[in-house]
Amino acid sequence: MGFAISHINFSYGGDGVFSDLSLNIEPGRFYGIIGPNGCGKTTLVDMLVKNKKPESGTVEYKGKDLNDYTRKDLAKEIALVPQDFYINFPYTVKEIVLMGRHPYMPRFSAPSSKDMKIAAAVMAETGIERFAHRHITELSGGEKQRVVFARALAQDTPVLILDEATSNLDIKYTLNLLNLAADSVKTGRKTVIAVMQNLNLAALYCDYWIFMKQGKIAAHGDIDEALNEKNIEQVFEVESKVYFEPYSKAKRVVFNPRA
Amino acid sequence: MEKKKLRVSVGGQTVLLAVLLCAVILASTGMGYMKIPWLDVIRIIASKVSGHQELLAAMNHIFAYVVVDVRLPRILTAAIVGGGLSIAGAIFQGILLNPLADPYTLGISAGAAFGASIALLLDIGFLGIYSVPFFAFIGAVATLFFVIYLASFGGQVSSNNLILSGIIVAAILSAGISFIKYMADEQVSIIIFWLMGSFGSKTWTDVFLTFLFVLLGFLIFIFFARDLNIMSLGDRSASSLGVETNTVRVILLVTASLITAVCVSVSGIIGFVGLIVPHLMRFLVGPDNRKLIPVSALAGATLLLCADTITRAVLPMEIPIGVLTALIGGPFFCYIFRQRQIAGTMG
Numbered sequence: 382m383g384f385a386i387s388h389i390n391f392s393y394g395g396d397g398v399f400s401d402l403s404l405n406i407e408p409g410r411f412y413g414i415i416g417p418n419g420c421g422k423t424t425l426v427d428m429l430v431k432n433k434k435p436e437s438g439t440v441e442y443k444g445k446d447l448n449d450y451t452r453k454d455l456a457k458e459i460a461l462v463p464q465d466f467y468i469n470f471p472y473t474v475k476e477i478v479l480m481g482r483h484p485y486m487p488r489f490s491a492p493s494s495k496d497m498k499i500a501a502a503v504m505a506e507t508g509i510e511r512f513a514h515r516h517i518t519e520l521s522g523g524e525k526q527r528v529v530f531a532r533a534l535a536q537d538t539p540v541l542i543l544d545e546a547t548s549n550l551d552i553k554y555t556l557n558l559l560n561l562a563a564d565s566v567k568t569g570r571k572t573v574i575a576v577m578q579n580l581n582l583a584a585l586y587c588d589y590w591i592f593m594k595q596g597k598i599a600a601h602g603d604i605d606e607a608l609n610e611k612n613i614e615q616v617f618e619v620e621s622k623v624y625f626e627p628y629s630k631a632k633r634v635v636f637n638p639r640a
Numbered sequence: 641m642e643k644k645k646l647r648v649s650v651g652g653q654t655v656l657l658a659v660l661l662c663a664v665i666l667a668s669t670g671m672g673y674m675k676i677p678w679l680d681v682i683r684i685i686a687s688k689v690s691g692h693q694e695l696l697a698a699m700n701h702i703f704a705y706v707v708v709d710v711r712l713p714r715i716l717t718a719a720i721v722g723g724g725l726s727i728a729g730a731i732f733q734g735i736l737l738n739p740l741a742d743p744y745t746l747g748i749s750a751g752a753a754f755g756a757s758i759a760l761l762l763d764i765g766f767l768g769i770y771s772v773p774f775f776a777f778i779g780a781v782a783t784l785f786f787v788i789y790l791a792s793f794g795g796q797v798s799s800n801n802l803i804l805s806g807i808i809v810a811a812i813l814s815a816g817i818s819f820i821k822y823m824a825d826e827q828v829s830i831i832i833f834w835l836m837g838s839f840g841s842k843t844w845t846d847v848f849l850t851f852l853f854v855l856l857g858f859l860i861f862i863f864f865a866r867d868l869n870i871m872s873l874g875d876r877s878a879s880s881l882g883v884e885t886n887t888v889r890v891i892l893l894v895t896a897s898l899i900t901a902v903c904v905s906v907s908g909i910i911g912f913v914g915l916i917v918p919h920l921m922r923f924l925v926g927p928d929n930r931k932l933i934p935v936s937a938l939a940g941a942t943l944l945l946c947a948d949t950i951t952r953a954v955l956p957m958e959i960p961i962g963v964l965t966a967l968i969g970g971p972f973f974c975y976i977f978r979q980r981q982i983a984g985t986m987g
Contacts, residue, residue, distance in 0.1 A: 427876075430876075430879070430880050431879075432875075432876055432879055432880070451882075452879060452882045452883065452884055453882035454882075455880075455882065456880060456881050456882030457882075459880065460880065461876065461877065461880035463874065463876045463877055463880075466873070466874065466877070467874070468737075468872055468873060468874075469737045469738065469739060469872065470734075470737075470739070470872050470922070470927035471922070471926065471927055472869075472872070472926070472927055472928070473926075476926075476928065477873070480869065480870050480873065480881065481881070483866065483870055483881045483882060483883070484881060484882040486866075488863070488866070529877070532873075532877075536881070
């Protein structure tokens, strides 16, 4: 059982974002949420992590209303890598990663050896152990994003939500981090829900596509059926061609810039 | 390995600061118009605590009166207020994600002073000795929420807007305080003297009142210290890590305002302590609030006590303590602000 969103409504001061939106998210897949700027992707993510509450309708996780979870219990189920991230205080990278263990650590107690082991493992996986003792305030935007990603992995949750989590990264680390996410989906450890802007990157990783437009689900389905010229035209209002590209063994989208 | 070494040294720093504070308390008790040897100071305190009168036998009998009834209340109040303002500053900086925030730059001190001035002007006494602190608290909390309201736009509170709003509101409140001074015929000298900040003629009641509130605040801060660490990642990240951000923020802001109000109500406006001390301590122990808050409390107590002792016993005439801290702290604020501009890290 994953998420069941049923008939939710939400608006920012009268200007409707969602009206009567419903969606099921089954566990064990790599979901891509795709849509133009301002279509409500980040708002949808906020609903899934109980950062915003729908005005009507329900969001259920594992058959239980999100409102019936405490924040702490939810933090053991769902981790979020936010879109923008800034921090004004000079914590070390290791301290930030260990913050991912917060939901598991009783108040007033120091990190357990399990916490330390998990933190060390995710730092190795994301390639940040090299600057584990540097201050987060001294790192570049891309390095910070890798640290935030590692922090979310340290949270060790069944669900990982990526809100444009690779927007500042170079291609090497983009592939590195998305491979980590994809591997954990393949081995059945995680469900990943990723908001993405780059359609070709999404085509490499997301096996289930959710197209959004103006607060509505415009189309959704497995990549084979959902990723096509008609849906891209409908959602982004651009002309494109979708074909299978043998080198990456994935679907590829190319655009006609003047159409 | 490295982690372990760090933790020991932080514990060591706390102990060192505690020892330093005790030493400064003893030394400053001996200093003043009448010099009292520090051994006699220890004897007097020991005799008061244990009830053994014979410890006082060999010394000038006026010493005991000077130490117990004149100097110690002033010294302890100064130390407690210094610690209180410092931890309040650390909390404001942590919550507002802004290393330049403190009760003074946010206008909270001015709000407390405005509330207290009204209580003094109208000679309100329905709560006994708690009347002035109570009005100071109302003034502080009202100012805090107004400053946040002024600085927020679309659910976002920008760091720079907060400081600007704090300074604007503090300017309006200062004008209001001037007006109150103008209105007050007989009380004007009380209000003026009180506003400039002074630890003169403090009593044991002041000591216990401030200690009670500062201790309460300290315990609340320590309870939420790790949540506050997590909140420096930003609201979305912090709530996804299981922190009830809104609840924690309100509790901590109100507690920090309460501490500020109590401190302002016993000592007047003492600026920049809450800014400088946490800032320096962050260099020493890092930004982790679980370490920062205890060392800030100790260092703030030591610093303000030293400043008060300088004006009381070293300078030829007593300068109001608020004037002294502003004279030293203001330039320091300029320095930090400039450094941060150069580093390009202003939020």
